[in-house]
Amino acid sequence: MTPPRFEQFYALRRIHGQLSNLAFSPDGRELAYTHDGSGQFNLWRQGVRGGYPAQLTSLEEEAVRFQVWTRHGFILAIDPHGDEQMQLHRLGLEGGWPEDLTRRTDCQYLISPGNLDPGGDRLAFAGNAIRPADVSIFELHIPTGQVRTLLDAEGRLFPRGWHPDGRRLLVEELIGNPHQEVFLYDPATGERRYYTSQKEEQLNRALGFDKS
Secondary structure, three states, rough: OOOOOOHHHHOHHHHHHHHHHEEOOOOOOOEEEEEOOOOEEEEEEEOOOOOOOOEEOOOOEEEEEEEEOOOEEEEEEEEEOOOOOOEEEEEEOOOOOOOOOOOOOOOOOOOHHEEEOOOOOOEEEEEOOOHHHEEEEEEEOOOEEEEEEEEOOEEEEEEEEOOOOOOOOOEEEEEEOOOOEEEEOOOOOOOEOOOOOOOOOOOOOOOOOOOO
């Protein structure tokens, strides 16, 4: 019997290991994820009850890091050449070549399925496009590809989910590793309603809303 080769023990394939890299279809019947079975992290979709997966992107020099499944198609955060300056792209439901939505090489954008608004047309996301040291919150209007600033302030701000009314946004402000503040933000008025004390260091995590 031929002994196994050393390389066999390291021929591992990985699903990108963050929960924000799992996105359910709007009807809940399929799941999208990033997997490096092609040699690079690309986007795949598969039925939640099993079945053969379908590869939707075929990137070689770039990697799909995060994705959001919407009724208009996929929104992807793609990492060019491993520099982690992830940019936003749009992709049809049947796959193909991603369309650029942002084209900055000096900043990073972060997306998550939990930040899609209840109507399915708007996606809140974070990025340091205004100042390198600060993280602001932006909104993508998915049908048109238009981006606008929702909340710009010094510090690191991350959207954690739209209120069920679709008008207000839950925000987590990262002040330090043991200190986060959580507030509800109204983009129309600029009002912040804090759920945390703002008086002492606390580990507070904003997880979203119960929509049941």
